[in-house]
Amino acid sequence: MTQxxxxxxxxxxxxxxxxxxxRPVVGFAAVKLIEDAGCTVDIPMAQTCCGQPAYNSGDRKDxxxxxxxxxEAFEEFDYIVAPSGSCAGMLKKHYPGLFKGDLxxxxxxxxxxxxxxxxxxxxxxxxxxxxxxxxxxxxVTYHDSCSGLRELGIRAQPRALLGQVDxxxxxxxxDADVCCGFGGTFCVKYSDISNAIVSEKTSKIEASGAxxxxxxxxxxxxxxxxxxxxxxxxxxxxxxxxxLAGMTDQPPIGGRG
Amino acid sequence: MQITSxxxxxNSRAALADPQLQKxxxxxxxxxxxxxxxxxxxLPEFExxxxxxxxIKDHVLSNLDLxxxxxEGRVLEAGGKVHWCGTAEDARQAILAICxxxxxxxxxxxxxxxxxxxxxxxxxxxxxxxxVETDLGEYIIxxxxxxxxxxxxxxxxxxxxxxxxDFRRVHDHLAPGRDLTEPEALLNEARRxxxxxxxxxxxxxxxxxxxxxxxxxxxxxxxxxxxDLTQILPKIHIVVASIEKVVPTLDDAAQILRxxxxxxxxxxxxxxxxxxxxxxxxxxxDGPEEYHVILLDNGRSAMLGTEFQDMLRCIRCGxxxxxxxxxxxxxxxxYGWVYPGPMGAVLTPSLIGVDKGGHLPNASTFCxxxxxxCPMKIPLxxxxxxxxxxxxxxxxxxxxxxxxxxxxAFFAKRPRLxxxxxxxxxxxxxxxxxxxxxxxxxxxAGGWTKYRExxxxxxxxxxxxxxxxxxxxxxxxx
Amino acid sequence: xxGREAILAKVRASLSEGGNDPARRAAIEAxxxxxxxxVIPARGKLPDDARVDLFETLASKFAAxxxxxxxxxxxPKAVAAYLRAKNLPAAIRIGADKRLAAMPWDxxxxxxxxxxxxxxxxxxxxxxAFGGIAETGTLVMTSGKDNPSTINFLPEHHIxxxxxxxxxxxxxxxxxxxxxxxxxxxxxxxxxxxTGPSRSGDIEQKIILGAHGPRALHIIMVDG
Numbered sequence: 001m002t003q004x005x006x007x008x009x010x011x012x013x014x015x016x017x018x019x020x021x022x023r024p025v026v027g028f029a030a031v032k033l034i035e036d037a038g039c040t041v042d043i044p045m046a047q048t049c050c051g052q053p054a055y056n057s058g059d060r061k062d063x064x065x066x067x068x069x070x071x072e073a074f075e076e077f078d079y080i081v082a083p084s085g086s087c088a089g090m091l092k093k094h095y096p097g098l099f100k101g102d103l104x105x106x107x108x109x110x111x112x113x114x115x116x117x118x119x120x121x122x123x124x125x126x127x128x129x130x131x132x133x134x135x136x137x138x139x140v141t142y143h144d145s146c147s148g149l150r151e152l153g154i155r156a157q158p159r160a161l162l163g164q165v166d167x168x169x170x171x172x173x174x175d176a177d178v179c180c181g182f183g184g185t186f187c188v189k190y191s192d193i194s195n196a197i198v199s200e201k202t203s204k205i206e207a208s209g210a211x212x213x214x215x216x217x218x219x220x221x222x223x224x225x226x227x228x229x230x231x232x233x234x235x236x237x238x239x240x241x242x243x244l245a246g247m248t249d250q251p252p253i254g255g256r257g
Numbered sequence: 258m259q260i261t262s263x264x265x266x267x268n269s270r271a272a273l274a275d276p277q278l279q280k281x282x283x284x285x286x287x288x289x290x291x292x293x294x295x296x297x298x299x300l301p302e303f304e305x306x307x308x309x310x311x312x313i314k315d316h317v318l319s320n321l322d323l324x325x326x327x328x329e330g331r332v333l334e335a336g337g338k339v340h341w342c343g344t345a346e347d348a349r350q351a352i353l354a355i356c357x358x359x360x361x362x363x364x365x366x367x368x369x370x371x372x373x374x375x376x377x378x379x380x381x382x383x384x385x386x387x388x389v390e391t392d393l394g395e396y397i398i399x400x401x402x403x404x405x406x407x408x409x410x411x412x413x414x415x416x417x418x419x420x421x422x423d424f425r426r427v428h429d430h431l432a433p434g435r436d437l438t439e440p441e442a443l444l445n446e447a448r449r450x451x452x453x454x455x456x457x458x459x460x461x462x463x464x465x466x467x468x469x470x471x472x473x474x475x476x477x478x479x480x481x482x483x484x485d486l487t488q489i490l491p492k493i494h495i496v497v498a499s500i501e502k503v504v505p506t507l508d509d510a511a512q513i514l515r516x517x518x519x520x521x522x523x524x525x526x527x528x529x530x531x532x533x534x535x536x537x538x539x540x541x542x543d544g545p546e547e548y549h550v551i552l553l554d555n556g557r558s559a560m561l562g563t564e565f566q567d568m569l570r571c572i573r574c575g576x577x578x579x580x581x582x583x584x585x586x587x588x589x590x591x592y593g594w595v596y597p598g599p600m601g602a603v604l605t606p607s608l609i610g611v612d613k614g615g616h617l618p619n620a621s622t623f624c625x626x627x628x629x630x631c632p633m634k635i636p637l638x639x640x641x642x643x644x645x646x647x648x649x650x651x652x653x654x655x656x657x658x659x660x661x662x663x664x665x666a667f668f669a670k671r672p673r674l675x676x677x678x679x680x681x682x683x684x685x686x687x688x689x690x691x692x693x694x695x696x697x698x699x700x701x702a703g704g705w706t707k708y709r710e711x712x713x714x715x716x717x718x719x720x721x722x723x724x725x726x727x728x729x730x731x732x733x734x735x
Numbered sequence: 736x737x738g739r740e741a742i743l744a745k746v747r748a749s750l751s752e753g754g755n756d757p758a759r760r761a762a763i764e765a766x767x768x769x770x771x772x773x774v775i776p777a778r779g780k781l782p783d784d785a786r787v788d789l790f791e792t793l794a795s796k797f798a799a800x801x802x803x804x805x806x807x808x809x810x811p812k813a814v815a816a817y818l819r820a821k822n823l824p825a826a827i828r829i830g831a832d833k834r835l836a837a838m839p840w841d842x843x844x845x846x847x848x849x850x851x852x853x854x855x856x857x858x859x860x861x862x863x864a865f866g867g868i869a870e871t872g873t874l875v876m877t878s879g880k881d882n883p884s885t886i887n888f889l890p891e892h893h894i895x896x897x898x899x900x901x902x903x904x905x906x907x908x909x910x911x912x913x914x915x916x917x918x919x920x921x922x923x924x925x926x927x928x929x930t931g932p933s934r935s936g937d938i939e940q941k942i943i944l945g946a947h948g949p950r951a952l953h954i955i956m957v958d959g
Contacts, residue, residue: 183622188704255694482948
């Protein structure tokens with residue numbers, strides 16, 4: 001092991017369940033981006049999901065068990081990074097509340113949560129990345145996913161990094177800060193309402209004139225891509241990390257055309 | 258009013274299929290949001306005022322017993338009366354007794370959500386008293402036999418042509434040729450009709466935005482002036498207010514007023530902020546001869562000291578619903594009781610029970626926009642989640658979802674098993690897509706595929722690919 | 736147990752507080768006697784002239800009309816001119832305010848002056864303001880025989896005389912003056928803060944002036 005490798009910060013990548021299952025390329029893009037930003041990346045096998053489905057369904061007991069697994073698997077790292085504002089928000093903002101009053105876990109979760117970052121804001125804010133090495137010829141628009149935006153304050157960072165991509169034109173999405181209607185289990189439990197919300201969103205996306213939609217959360221992306229494709233839209237959809245890493249060989253989410 | 262919150266899903270489907278409603282809701286999506294944004298941008302101290310307002314209410318709530326006693330003392334000193342009412346029924350009976358005391362036939366009302374909560378109009382009608390709503394929006398929906406669909410814009414679900422129809426139906430003095438197509442004409446018609454009602458009324462009822470312990474005053478905030486005519490023209494002014502409305506001093510009210518109108522309508526101040534204290538003074542030529550306060554608990558005291566206490570900071574500005582994607586989609590009536598939107602999703606289960614109001618805290622994407630605009634910094638999504646926890650503990654959520662969740666959690670707690678199941682399932686799902694990048698239909702995914710395609714998985718999971726990649730790298734290593 | 740005792744007992748149980756903790760009571764009494772200084776926006780903290788200008792700017796922004804005159808003696812003439820300009824009959828409703836009464840109304844020969852509270856048939860009413868708030872362009876009115884509340888709401892046009900010297904920067908400063916005049920913890924029956932003429936946005940969110948209160952609010956500001 002070289003001296004340089006020792007001083008590099010160690011990042012534990014929390015892949016997120018949706019990336020693991022549906023869109024592995026986002027995980028590999030995250031690995032590349034974090035390594036390019038001067039860090040080493042480890043991917044603990046003992047990770048599953050952040051626990052939001054249980055947490056948002058009112059099941060605190062299972063959420064706590066899942067959270068304990070995650071903390072145990074990741075607390076050794078200098079940073080814990082997730083390619084999702086929603087999952088990072090869960091780890092950073094909601095885990096501490098699960099262990100309130102638990103003297104053993106309270107300090108552990110506090111130390112853990114302090115090290116958690118969403119991928120794009122980690123690159124921009126913590127690593128100060130200014131030399132994204134990627135090219136994409138086209139017009140893109142960006143949706144601010146709710147958790148990242150309002151829990152973690154992610155708004156400027158993805159725009160700053162996308163600004164470094166050669167050939168890319170960013171066209172702002174009107175009401176980019178309005179929910180896409182995904183909401184985890186909400187989109188199936190209240191599918192009629194979710195559909196109304198996502199339809200509003202896709203009409204704005206269409207009107208933006210962009211040919212590629214980006215965002216930082218796979219849940220929202222699958223929802224919007226799924227609606228765009230059902231409507232026969234030509235707009236394609238990708239996770240922002242794919243573009244930043246220059247890894248756009250995979251077909252877009254939900255396919256083309 | 259009849260509670261239809263348990264039918265939230267059916268209500269919302271009907272709302273989504275109602276083109277008139279959808280057209281009217283377009284006004285909410287744009288107007289309120291822009292106006293608030295501009296008013297907030299014009300006041301650099303806005304964020305600090307939010308903190309100040311929150312601190313005031315938190316202080317009051319932890320000393321509520323003492324402030325209520327102090328407030329009552331000052332009301333009595335000023336010559337008013339306080340009626341402590343534990344329940345809606347107590348409040349209705351106290352109000353009826355006051356009205357009967359003057360043999361009241363007509364009662365005018367300023368806009369008040371609390372009188373909706375105690376279903377006062379229906380009660381008056383049953384008891385031979387005519388309630389007249391005087392706020393323009395409230396007047397319109399009273400003609401229609403409806404309830405408010407928004408806490409500050411009660412008729413926001415209607416379009417002007419619907420209002421014209423109602424006026425033509427009810428105001429039988431209207432000449433058929435009279436032009437009522439524009440809102441101005443409709444307003445003038447309502448103004449004319451209501452003018453005589455103010456003078457006719459024996460009793461005027463208003464709500465209160467604040468009760469002030471320092472002075473025994475009640476404060477209402479309005480734009481039309483109807484709340485003022487309602488209280489200064491009749492012989493008796495009755496204020497109906499819930500216990501958490503009390504603030505220590507007028508200065509505290511001044512702090513909260515700075516965030517109230519800006520959050521509600523984007524005004525710096527509402528047109529009329531009226532501080533009322535007791536009945537008219539000796540020598541006063543106008544004002545009510547009696548001043549009564551109905552001080553209502555109706556479930557609030559039980560929220561104190563619980564995870565729902567923060568909800569009692571609410572000042573009823575409506576910003577949460579103005580910014581809610583679910584409210585934008587279905588409007589206020591779908592929520593099925595008095596309080597719609599995010600504040601209703603938290604408050605309704607507290608007041609009517611989570612067994613009836615359980616859908617409301619579930620029908621949220623947790624997008625957090627409500628909390629981000631709430632002037633009182635009420636953590637609305639967090640409290641909706643608390644309701645979901647209570648439902649889960651009591652086993653109130655549907656069995657299918659419950660078992661599905663349990664099965665998922667079983668795997669999520671066991672990383673090896675989870676990886677194994679994913680490695681089996683996901684490639685199989687990919688095969689099932691027959692080379693396509695998406696599914697239009699999939700067993701058990703009907704909730705998703707009813708309205709959208711389901712993007713197909715890439716193929717092997719990230720973890721599978723990672724292992725293969727590592728294996729290749731290890732082989733290649735010297 | 737009375738409703739009062741039952742509610743207070745429930746509140747105390749929820750708060751886990753006993754009823755008669757003298758320290759708690761003393762703390763809230765002290766807070767009521769001297770509320771903490773809240774956040775006062777810088778907007779209204781201005782030297783005299785600028786403060787009066789800000790009041791004028793904001794009152795106009797919120798759809799009142801503002802006219803400045805140099806002395807009390809100019810007010811009746813200004814009122815008469817306003818009525819003429821609006822094509823209104825030369826008649827006003829007015830209370831018993833001594834400052835208003837001392838103005839030379841007799842020079843407006845044609846002017847009919849009706850004294851007392853409004854009965855709902857007045858086109859125009861004239862009041863004297865207790866003060867003004869520059870921060871929001873707000874008038875402050877106190878009820879009583881001098882300036883009956885009905886004059887604030889029933890006439891189609893409300894004309895308010897305001898001394899420029901009575902304009903404060905913020906609501907808190909005005910409230911301090913109210914306490915001084917009426918006594919601490921005491922109030923007139925009605926204290927009205929009025930910001931522009933009556934309006935409603937209840938039909939399709941379109942703002943229309945003149946809902947139930949006056950359609951027009953005209954402020955005559957007396958300088959000096």
